[in-house]
Amino acid sequence: DAMVIQNPRYQVTQFGKPVTLSCSQTLNHNVMYWYQQKSSQAPKLLFHYYDKDFNNEADTPDNFQSRRPNTSFCFLDIRSPGLGDAAMYLCATSRGRRQETQYFGPGTRLLVL
């Protein structure tokens, strides 16, 4: 089945230690998104890639970076995680960047000690 895969499902890191979260997709979609969802809150868009074109949301902290080496993979890098970065990180894809359906992965829950 075509899908969005996120690894790992749970990630524990230490305060200030860089961490990378991974997302891959078999849908061959052009757009990949990263959302942050804190406990009992709605998902919040951090940034997205349209093909290789990176688009950052205005209020996304500089601590968060992303890479998309090819169509299938996208990475979220947190350079110096703080306690406030503990959250569920959701990857999503869509075929295009018009008002299309976004398909979500299962998420990675990040714990910062």
Added chain:
Amino acid sequence: AQSVTQLGSHVSVSEGALVLLRCNYSSSVPPYLFWYVQYPNQGLQLLLKYTSAATLVKGINGFEAEFKKSETSFHLTKPSAHMSDAAEYFCAVSVPSNSGYALNFGKGTSLLVTP
């Protein structure tokens, strides 16, 4: 700015009863509206999507939603609740973002189904 408001952060229904989850939107242009469901420790799954083709939208798992422009609403309903429907439900509107579109989510409604 386009946004959605979900009325009621928690809704409890009995198994077999009608499910009604409320969502109101604010938009100066015809909106694209979505309902997603999130089970514990899972990602979001699309239930249904409104794109102006039809005001009554049928989704998966027996859910449907009706777009009412006069009331600026897009409420989600299901005639008979199942225990497996217990989850978090998010209403969302597609909004222009940095060279594309993003989903602007409501705060979510947690649905509890009791036996």
